[in-house]
Amino acid sequence: MREWLAAQAASGFIRFDAAAGKYQFENEMAMCFVVETSPAFIPGFRDCAEAMFRDLPKLEAAFRMGLGVGWHQHYPSLFKGTERFFRPGYTVNLVSEWIPALDGVEAKRKAGGQVAVVGCGHGASTILMAQAYPKATFVGFDYDESSIQRAREAAHEAQVSDRVRFEVATAKEYPGTGYNFVAFFDCLHDMRDPNGAAAHVIKSLKPDSTWLIVEPFANDKLEDNRHGMRADAQPSLKRHLLAPFERSKFLRSGSSVRTDGACQLPRPPASDPTPASCCRCQR
Numbered sequence: 001m002r003e004w005l006a007a008q009a010a011s012g013f014i015r016f017d018a019a020a021g022k023y024q025f026e027n028e029m030a031m032c033f034v035v036e037t038s039p040a041f042i043p044g045f046r047d048c049a050e051a052m053f054r055d056l057p058k059l060e061a062a063f064r065m066g067l068g069v070g071w072h073q074h075y076p077s078l079f080k081g082t083e084r085f086f087r088p089g090y091t092v093n094l095v096s097e098w099i100p101a102l103d104g105v106e107a108k109r110k111a112g113g114q115v116a117v118v119g120c121g122h123g124a125s126t127i128l129m130a131q132a133y134p135k136a137t138f139v140g141f142d143y144d145e146s147s148i149q150r151a152r153e154a155a156h157e158a159q160v161s162d163r164v165r166f167e168v169a170t171a172k173e174y175p176g177t178g179y180n181f182v183a184f185f186d187c188l189h190d191m192r193d194p195n196g197a198a199a200h201v202i203k204s205l206k207p208d209s210t211w212l213i214v215e216p217f218a219n220d221k222l223e224d225n226r227h228g229m230r231a232d233a234q235p236s237l238k239r240h241l242l243a244p245f246e247r248s249k250f251l252r253s254g255s256s257v258r259t260d261g262a263c264q265l266p267r268p269p270a271s272d273p274t275p276a277s278c279c280r281c282q283r
């Protein structure tokens with residue numbers, strides 16, 4: 001712990017009072033390092049980073065052989081770390097900002113409906129929605145069996161198991177049709193065949209329904225992607241943390257719900273007659 005504190009003090013993230021031999025977090029930094037419910041809480045990423053190191057031999061072999069490494073093949077701390085790193089952002093944004101940003105979806109979910117969450121991981125976003133919309137029923141799908149197991153436990157702990165199921169299934173083959181709402185959180189880009197997944201989603205949706213896709217946002221040019229998360233850019237960091245409702249634009253490198261009509265997904269084949277809507281672009 002002392003070594004970690006020293007490293008953070010050397011980087012300027014926390015204060016060190018040499019005379020007293022004490023370390024001190026400023027409020028903004030406590031939100032990042034200590035307050036688990038804060039949207040800025042980042043220690044979950046430590047578990048993700050551990051997986052990167054532990055996966056090196058696997059990655060090296062994959063590079064040598066020209067193969068890929070599936071999400072489910074990573075060291076398990078990645079799954080836990082992803083949930084811990086992303087959950088605070090979902091807790092603060094999903095029900096209060098993202099869903100209300102979609103045309104008519106909040107009112108429809110308050111009234112009920114069938115919701116599928118694909119690539120649900122450990123189920124944080126599914127459970128948050130189930131808690132917010134008790135008249136709706138939810139099913140979370142993920143192809144990683146260990147994640148589904150953990151999601152079921154989490155639903156039980158949150159006492160929403162009566163309205164939430166979690167099942168092992170891929171994005172291209174999950175069962176069911178007539179969903180009123182399908183959501184993908186930070187997973188479409190992880191899928192081997194996003195076009196195939198998109199075609200399946202569109203078939204699984206009821207007419208006049210919505211597909212929510214939450215993805216990390218990046219600009220096309222490197223120079224447009226510098227966002228000052230360095231220790232020497234603390235004034236900028238503080239400004240963002242002190243304006244908490246700006247956070248979804250910043251803390252996850254700009255993950256956002258596309259509500260501006262500019263859906264970035266490939267169009268489904270013209271031969272697919274299933275009427276469906278995606279965000280606002282109505283495809």
Ligand SMILES: C[S@@+](CC[C@H](N)C(=O)[O-])C[C@H]1O[C@@H](n2cnc3c(N)ncnc32)[C@H](O)[C@@H]1O
Nearest residue numbers: 071119120121142143144170171185186187191
């Ligand atoms: C970055 S994690 C996001 C997990 C969760 N949605 C969240 O935001 O915390 C990506 C998830 O997509 C799942 N996934 C990847 N490819 C998939 C596929 N083809 N079908 C179903 N799930 C998939 C992974 O197992 C993993 O749980």
